[in-house]
Amino acid sequence: MxxxxxxxxxxxxxxxxxxxxxxxxxxxxxxxxxxxxxxxxxxxxxxxxxxxxxxxxxxxxxxxxxKMRFLEDEQAFWVIRQLMLHQAEADPHSYITHKSMVNPGVVRKVHQSLVELRMAGVRSGEIHPNDFSNESKGWYLQQLLDRYETYLQEQALTDFAGLAxxxxxxxxxxxxxxxxxxxxxxxxxxxxxxxxxxxxxxxxFEEPFYSHARFSNNRLMMFRAAGSLAEVREGFRRMIAEPEPLDQMEIMLSDYERYVSVLYSQAEASGVPCTFSNGLPISYCTAGKAALAILAWIKEGFPVARLTEMLRSGCLQIADHQASAVDWIRLLEQSGIGWGRHRYAGILDSRQRMGDGQQELGMKLHEVLQGWFDKLPEGSGWRPDLLLEWLGDFVEKHVPLHSSDDQNVKTAIQAWSTRLSGIRVGSMTPEWAVRYVTEILNGIRIRVDATPKPGAVHVTSIHNGGFSGRYRTWIVGMDERTWSMPIMQDPLLLDEERAAVSKHLQLVREQSKQFRNVRDARLSLICGELWLSYASYDPGERESRSPAFEMLQIMRLQSGDDTQDFSALERVLGQPYSVMDVLHPEERRSTYDEIDVWAQYLRDSSGTRDGWKAVSHAYPALAQGYLGQVNRQDERLSVYDGWLSTNKAGSDGILGQQAISVSQLEKYAACGLQYYFYSVLRLRPKEIPVFDRARWLQADERGTLLHHIYRLYLEEVTEFGTKPPQHDRRKLYRIVDQALDDAAKSIPAPSPHVQKKECEEIRRDAEVFYRNEEGKTEEPCYFELELGTPEGEPMELTLPEGMRVKLKGFVDRVDRIGPHEYRIIDYKTGNMKKYASAEYFSGGTQLQHALYSIAVEQWLHLTGKDIEARVTEAEYSFPTVRGRGEYVRRKQDRREELGDIISKLLDSMNQGLFIPAKDVKTCTWCKYQSVCGSHAEWMGNKRGAAVNAAVLGSLREVEEID
Ligand code: SF4
Known part of the structure; x- marks a missing residue:
């Protein structure tokens, strides 16, 4: 029976x-x-x-x-947490201190131990600290249990153990x-x-399944696969190939949490309906996604990117009859908020920052977000119950609740909020409140179908399964580690301590044995057909897995041969199946998605075949990409290297009608391809400020701030360049403080500590600048000089040999260094590596000093400021700690070469040549790296190839100039 x-x-x-x-x-x-x-x-x-x-x-x-009330287990967790805090306050040197108990894992362990003591009927008075390996642990548990008992008594509460x-x-x-x-x-x-x-x-129950005589009558099938995804896919292939209805199948997952998401995604992809006895995590519905994402938004310091991601995925809606999700995304991305609670209000509320077209929308968004922020605590006054209440409100108002799963998530969050509202939860930092609430959300399940349904495969955990009586059972994940239920000692109640405290406290090893016995006996309920499988490799942990011993036992039982060992099992299991399986050509396979269709195509009786032709036919974009790669690696220069044969880019922006931009010309000399992407195709990476806990000012913001400080100071001490400087350190420091204050108002810092550190760095840079200036005899006379006509048009320059170019730009500073003799200065806030003193034009990548020298000289003449002016020197100055206050000066005595370089660069451009950088180091900080890959390296061979000599001639000549 x-x-x-x-x-x-x-x-x-x-x-x-x-x-x-x-x-x-x-x-x-x-x-x-x-x-x-x-x-x-x-x-x-x-x-x-x-x-x-x-x-x-x-x-x-x-x-x-x-008049007693029942204390639920989840509520008891928070009561115990509070009591642990009291105990840590009462005894700062107790076994678990205030600091170590902030971790939810520690609180959970203590909660579990107290529940076990209560369920064993142990009272605090029966605990003797000397029964513990560590007496202070014994004291701690004894006192905490005492506090808990007192609390229950005083509050007229009882937990489950007390119900007896x-x-x-x-x-x-x-x-x-x-x-x-x-x-x-x-x-x-x-x-x-x-x-x-x-x-x-x-x-x-009966005997364990693996030694049960009747169990051996079941039809058995076993296989293994190279990973959990491959295992599930192989099972689905077999399931779909079988003629029996799907609702005759029960799938038991040895590790439910590890396998359920893989199984769900395969079921969705293949259209196999499934019921899940333990449900799915909430991230499988819109409301769950939104709740987890908004918690991540809080935890990460309120980054705009999280909100735009939520808007894009449709799990956040900001109701407005005029604006769509796209409008909100654009507004947020263009706002420059980036991250930070206070930046939202500061920027959305500011007419100046939002620009004319966005003001109204900005105000609306400000109102919505302010509503959120007003209800979120600040500092360390956060509480999980309040955060849950906030979250429930957020989901209700801002998440589109399309399905019953969404409604269930909303209800579950609100139920948790109510459950915790009756007890004192205690305040904490935002990080910990978010962590606790995230843990709670991760425990909520949707789509729980405890019992099997007609028409659907039933998926259970190994602890819930075996009751359905379905004809076919597939046990997934039967590897040795998962199946053996390893014994994990409880560090708070070790087995020897349990034995000493009470004979009613179960030993962990006994518990584990009992669970295994009942599981194995329960599985003997299975009758019909049994599939066993496991993943022989865990890609997450990068290690191989062995089959469970019970798998071998079942094989022995079936074959009636007790002498079979693991090597026999290995032979039966054969080669592991893979995600795209081509290793089992002998099997007639059913295909249930395009990966399988491809696998079947690529497999023939002799093994695998080259499927490139078919792949390139099916995916023309892939074929085009492949062709590009082959051509880039070929010796001959082609359109795939940026040689357009004719200048489709045109020469606009360089000469002729448009004004020349020196930086663009230098960019072209450094990397033609970068110039082409940036200036011709106008491709720009999306610039969204990102939250960096360790950074206040970005490199460009810092550079602008230092330029601003140096300019204000020199304007003040030279009376706008009309007098020799009267240096005064206090004036500089006042300007620095004011500039830092202004910056702090518009760019909030991630923390006062980071802000203070960066302010100090800027003060040190200013000190380097001051020391440099102190000893100088030159007279600074123009600052941020705009090169242009009085009407604001670009200047027209005449270069030696008569070449004429239009030019616009700013010169950081001009110093008078002698009678009618000048030096232009360009501040650099990085290091000097790029500006070797032996170089002059540096392969065409440093033209600015020469062009600006001519431009300033002509400007002084034209404006009548100094009709005899000569700019004889140009300087790259590094007035920061990083630049060690050094400078590189270039005597302006190579003007004849300048025209030649510019004309060669333009000539090269007119040939449609926009090739990758000569120096691969240029790619290190380039934003187009993901497009280019190793293109610059491959260009090395092409540059030297004779076949390309004619077309590369002009460019190579410029590159050779020092
Ligand atoms: S990655 Fe290198 S080759 Fe490509 S555009 Fe940037 S600098 Fe040029």
């Missing part, structure tokens, strides 16, 4: 008396009853209950009569049929015995 027969016998024994079937979950009980009905016809007078349900029903009246006091024996002739439980505590046995008394029958 199997379990179903025995259970039926018990029900039939006294047909008129009521029966209560006590099982770990309602779904298991209902599945058992269904199987009885299938086999024997209908049964009556049987009710399914869990121990918890039965005890609550039994004690509800008595609790209410004595309020239980009353059943008053009728109900018979209690208890399905053999695993790892029950003393209090659980006490509770059931008090209620059921002599009317209790325990229904035991």
């Amino acid at each position: 199997d379990l179903i027969d025995r259970l039926y016998q018990k029900i039939k024994e006294d047909p008129l008396s009521p029966k209560m079937l006590i099982v770990p979950s309602y779904s298991q009980g209902h599945q058992l009853l269904e199987r009885i009905c299938e086999r024997f016809g209908s049964v009556f007078n049987v009710e399914v209950e869990t121990l918890q349900g039965m005890v609550h029903a039994n004690t509800a009246f008595e609790l209410s009569r004595r 006091e309020y239980c009353t024996p059943t008053a009728d002739n109900t018979r209690f049929l208890l399905l053999q439980p695993a790892g029950w505590s003393r209090m659980e046995w006490d509770l059931i015995e008090k209620i059921a008394g002599s009317q209790l029958d325990i229904i035991h």
